[in-house]
Amino acid sequence: MSMSGMGPAFRTLRTDRSVAQQRLDRSTVRRVLRFARPHRRLIALFLVLTVVDAGLVVVNPLLIQRIIDDGILGGDPTLITLLALAMVATTLVSGVLMVLMGLLSSRIGEGLIFDLRTQVFAHVQRQSLAFFTRTQTGALVSRLNNDVIGAQRAFTSTLSGTVSNAIAVVVVGITMFALSWQVTLLCLATFPFLFLASRVVGATLSGLTRQQMDGNADLGNAMTERFNVGGATLLKLFGRREDEDALFARKAANVRDLGIRIAFVTRLFTTAMMTVPALATALVYGVGGHLALRDQLTIGTLGALATLLLRLLGPLQGLSNVRIDVMTALVSFERVFEVLDLPSTIQERPGARPLPAGSASLEFDGVGFTYPRADEVSLASLETVARTDGRVNEQVLHDVTFSAAPGEMVALVGPSGAGKTTVTHLVARLYDVTEGVVRVGGHDVRDLTLQSLEDAVGYVTQDAHMFHDTVRANLAYAKPDAEDTLVWAALDAARIGDLVRSLPDGLDTVVGDRGYRLSGGERQRLAIARLLLKAPPIVVLDEATAHLDSESETAVQRALDAALAGRTSLVIAHRLSTVRHADRILVLDGGRVVQSGTHAELLAEGGLYADLYRTQFLDDTPKAGAGV
Numbered sequence: 001m002s003m004s005g006m007g008p009a010f011r012t013l014r015t016d017r018s019v020a021q022q023r024l025d026r027s028t029v030r031r032v033l034r035f036a037r038p039h040r041r042l043i044a045l046f047l048v049l050t051v052v053d054a055g056l057v058v059v060n061p062l063l064i065q066r067i068i069d070d071g072i073l074g075g076d077p078t079l080i081t082l083l084a085l086a087m088v089a090t091t092l093v094s095g096v097l098m099v100l101m102g103l104l105s106s107r108i109g110e111g112l113i114f115d116l117r118t119q120v121f122a123h124v125q126r127q128s129l130a131f132f133t134r135t136q137t138g139a140l141v142s143r144l145n146n147d148v149i150g151a152q153r154a155f156t157s158t159l160s161g162t163v164s165n166a167i168a169v170v171v172v173g174i175t176m177f178a179l180s181w182q183v184t185l186l187c188l189a190t191f192p193f194l195f196l197a198s199r200v201v202g203a204t205l206s207g208l209t210r211q212q213m214d215g216n217a218d219l220g221n222a223m224t225e226r227f228n229v230g231g232a233t234l235l236k237l238f239g240r241r242e243d244e245d246a247l248f249a250r251k252a253a254n255v256r257d258l259g260i261r262i263a264f265v266t267r268l269f270t271t272a273m274m275t276v277p278a279l280a281t282a283l284v285y286g287v288g289g290h291l292a293l294r295d296q297l298t299i300g301t302l303g304a305l306a307t308l309l310l311r312l313l314g315p316l317q318g319l320s321n322v323r324i325d326v327m328t329a330l331v332s333f334e335r336v337f338e339v340l341d342l343p344s345t346i347q348e349r350p351g352a353r354p355l356p357a358g359s360a361s362l363e364f365d366g367v368g369f370t371y372p373r374a375d376e377v378s379l380a381s382l383e384t385v386a387r388t389d390g391r392v393n394e395q396v397l398h399d400v401t402f403s404a405a406p407g408e409m410v411a412l413v414g415p416s417g418a419g420k421t422t423v424t425h426l427v428a429r430l431y432d433v434t435e436g437v438v439r440v441g442g443h444d445v446r447d448l449t450l451q452s453l454e455d456a457v458g459y460v461t462q463d464a465h466m467f468h469d470t471v472r473a474n475l476a477y478a479k480p481d482a483e484d485t486l487v488w489a490a491l492d493a494a495r496i497g498d499l500v501r502s503l504p505d506g507l508d509t510v511v512g513d514r515g516y517r518l519s520g521g522e523r524q525r526l527a528i529a530r531l532l533l534k535a536p537p538i539v540v541l542d543e544a545t546a547h548l549d550s551e552s553e554t555a556v557q558r559a560l561d562a563a564l565a566g567r568t569s570l571v572i573a574h575r576l577s578t579v580r581h582a583d584r585i586l587v588l589d590g591g592r593v594v595q596s597g598t599h600a601e602l603l604a605e606g607g608l609y610a611d612l613y614r615t616q617f618l619d620d621t622p623k624a625g626a627g628v
């Protein structure tokens, strides 16, 4: 091979050292061991079998020695048969051990995958909403899949590799030494080169592997983002196919190049691994042959030495790979731990109390809010640009104060970007206030258990999400034990019962992104039905801005009336009928409450509300009228 062809790999050896030489700290190792603890019985059994198996390695070569020296050269046919049968027995026992060890190692490995996966899933689920607004779904899914499996694979191969190989090397080494120390020393002298090579290659490969994992996650992300309905639509509407092709090709090329570099380094290494032992074999026969000629070695011993040397190869190769395996495993474990270590910004206080059941008031008291910085809620490596910025966001809400007694409706109005959605996010602690207090039922929401708060507050957003599942399953998400009669009652109250009845599969119709295409109004009514099943004392609602035909408008309005009846509600209002019915209207501008009062009071007062009324609500009159 020409030097130019080897260029990239040698550059790799130099440039990636900095990445690869990042020491993997002991605490990671200790943590990995903690993960292994629940499986310690299986691991112990596995290790015992490994020791026995490793010990068996030298039996057959020693039997060969006896067959040649005592059986063939000693002219004893019975001994030859007996020793050959003993060899068969050893091989069979070793085979059974292999099967058992394979079974055990898969049980340990799969158990470990299960533990890691379920822990990461549970942890990620409990992250704040802010985490999900920053994180790339693809990158996260890749952590749950690839890294967890990488960690497991390397863990089990390391476990079996290190222990059985180390024992085999020691047992075979000692036996060879006992047979002929001269030949053994000569052979061993060639091996340090292998360890040196594995050190360098191990470090290089771990750096490259890490980069490749990131590259693969990046590819996955690009696809997840573009191959969902929203992304694909955008791509088509803007005619960006060529640019997208180029962007994807760039990312794929990065993965390709890394793959080539990894394959090249690995191949260099395996070639070295094959060459050195072949040289050692030549030494055994060369030097051993001369010793045999001088009667310092029997022919049987020479045969045994040559066989033992071959038995040394596998374990030695394995031991050199152990470093790579361990590095890969630890990198994977580190990446998984990184996610597990990310604290959720929304946590339940120790001693948090459940909110008593029944109707509840809602109160904002001097609330100020700034969206958390990226580095507070996310991991750089899970974002597209692998760098979270530490920039402080601007304060979005300033001194927001209002209250809604049980059963009252507060309407939020204001220009786009005024902070209406942000206010609604603070009710059920999707985010925590940075100043002031939000109270539900008179309690600071941060003093309540998360479960009771989530049970008490129901949300209906404009783009109400449905899982790709049946209507029944989507509704049961609010109340898992709901019987069909209850589900139908909710659907009817939300004015969507007739539509569901008309579907061929009724409650079993699959909805969601890839299911039956619901219109915006239908989706919102289904979400209202889900809310009715949940029956929370507080409702937070973002009215649809999309103009619905008057029939749907009436249906949605009736559904909303049902949803809001007797409940404390906070509504981002887009309809005249809503603001007219509201007990209080808050006019937000630039994150501040600039006006508050009833519709009549605010109209009389003039100012921003009167402007909004003219521009936003007045042209809505005929349709809103239909809903009142």
Ligand SMILES: Nc1ncnc2c1ncn2[C@@H]1O[C@H](COP(=O)(O)OP(=O)(O)OP(=O)(O)O)[C@@H](O)[C@H]1O
Residues within 6 Å of the ligand: 133, 371, 393, 396, 414, 415, 416, 417, 418, 419, 420, 421, 422, 423
């Ligand atoms: N996750 C976020 N991180 C940082 N800033 C945000 C985030 N979400 C919203 N903002 C900012 O907060 C401000 C208020 O946004 P919000 O969505 O509450 O306004 P809105 O009144 O609901 O607007 P619209 O009527 O257009 O929905 C905006 O300036 C917006 O850029």
